[in-house]
Amino acid sequence: MTDEQEKTAAEPIRVGVLGARGRMGLEVCKAVDAATDMDLVAMVDQGDWLFNASDAGAEVVVDFTTPDVVMDNLHWCIDQGISAVVGTTGFTEQRLDRVRGWLERKPGVGVVIAPNFGIGAVLMMQFAARAARHFESVEIVEQHHPRKLDAPSGTATHTARLIAQARAEAGLGPVPDATKDEVAGARGADIDGVRVHAVRATGLVAHQEVLFGTVGETLTIRHDSYDRASFMPGVLLAVRAVRNRPGLTIGLDALLD
Ligand SMILES: NC(=O)C1=CN([C@@H]2O[C@H](COP(=O)(O)OP(=O)(O)OC[C@H]3O[C@@H](n4cnc5c(N)ncnc54)[C@H](OP(=O)(O)O)[C@@H]3O)[C@@H](O)[C@H]2O)C=CC1
Numbered sequence: 672m673t674d675e676q677e678k679t680a681a682e683p684i685r686v687g688v689l690g691a692r693g694r695m696g697l698e699v700c701k702a703v704d705a706a707t708d709m710d711l712v713a714m715v716d717q718g719d720w721l722f723n724a725s726d727a728g729a730e731v732v733v734d735f736t737t738p739d740v741v742m743d744n745l746h747w748c749i750d751q752g753i754s755a756v757v758g759t760t761g762f763t764e765q766r767l768d769r770v771r772g773w774l775e776r777k778p779g780v781g782v783v784i785a786p787n788f789g790i791g792a793v794l795m796m797q798f799a800a801r802a803a804r805h806f807e808s809v810e811i812v813e814q815h816h817p818r819k820l821d822a823p824s825g826t827a828t829h830t831a832r833l834i835a836q837a838r839a840e841a842g843l844g845p846v847p848d849a850t851k852d853e854v855a856g857a858r859g860a861d862i863d864g865v866r867v868h869a870v871r872a873t874g875l876v877a878h879q880e881v882l883f884g885t886v887g888e889t890l891t892i893r894h895d896s897y898d899r900a901s902f903m904p905g906v907l908l909a910v911r912a913v914r915n916r917p918g919l920t921i922g923l924d925a926l927l928d
């Protein structure tokens with residue numbers, strides 16, 4: 672390690688949080704504040720000036736805002752040369768391509784976008800992708816608190832895409848289903864051929880079941896986040912890693928290996 676690298680390693684990471692007064696933002700501020708290797712230098716919410724983060728010298732920004740503002744936030748971070756850890760949902764392939772385009776012009780900047788920072792949720796998605804080729808049927812049921820703005824969840828969408836990819840690679844055809852949708856939506860949303868059902872109820876935080884079926888047996892893979900603290904080890908892991916990962920990293924999988 673050079674002297675410069677040693678100095679950098681020893682100095683706390685200066686972190687700014689966007690969406691700091693939201694449900695996740697509050698929890699992230701607490702976790703960053705409690706981490707001895709990080710300094711919480713900026714808390715930015717709607718109506719605040721984004722430059723508060725750069726003026727405070729943020730090296731990493733964590734974004735838990737809303738799908739309609741996250742792209743502008745991310746573009747701004749990359750332009751400023753600030754690496755970003757993003758939990759906000761709403762990332763389509765087109766959006767990810769735009770982020771890649773911005774990053775090409777700022778080769779030193781890292782961005783981690785994860786649909787779910789819960790370690791158990793990451794494993795649930797990996798297990799589901801692994802199981803997918805062995806079952807002809809599959810459906811996803813995600814359950815969340817009723818103040819969630821989007822449906823289906825980013826986690827469910829990502830899981831459906833992983834399953835669809837595994838099924839295609841295994842040469843599986845469409846999921847068998849003779850049912851006629853008498854009422855629109857009764858069979859849930861179709862994401863790449865996988866049915867996804869979204870439940871909203873007071874008392875829930877973030878939960879997902881992936882139900883697989885084949886002749887004579889079913890397999891259910893379930894994950895539950897009962898508290899937003901469950902996302903914090905994943906968020907802190909990404910904050911520690913992101914500056915050493917230039918370009919775009921999607922999901923926590925590569926950081927956990
Ligand atoms: N990847 C993961 O592991 C997880 C992802 N999420 C996702 O994170 C996102 C946030 O969730 P949650 O915390 O529950 O939502 P909240 O609505 O509680 O928080 C969002 C916050 O962002 C603020 N905000 C809105 N616009 C801006 C802006 N332009 N700049 C800065 N802040 C802004 C909001 O302010 P105001 O209220 O005034 O509008 C609010 O305080 C969602 O997309 C959710 O799906 C959630 C949990 C885990």
Ligand SMILES: O=C(O)C1=N[C@H](C(=O)O)C[C@H](O)C1
Pocket residue numbers: 760786787788815819820823824825826827876877878
């Ligand atoms: O809004 C939430 O709460 C959550 N959002 C993410 C998603 O949409 O998948 C992650 C987790 O499910 C909690």
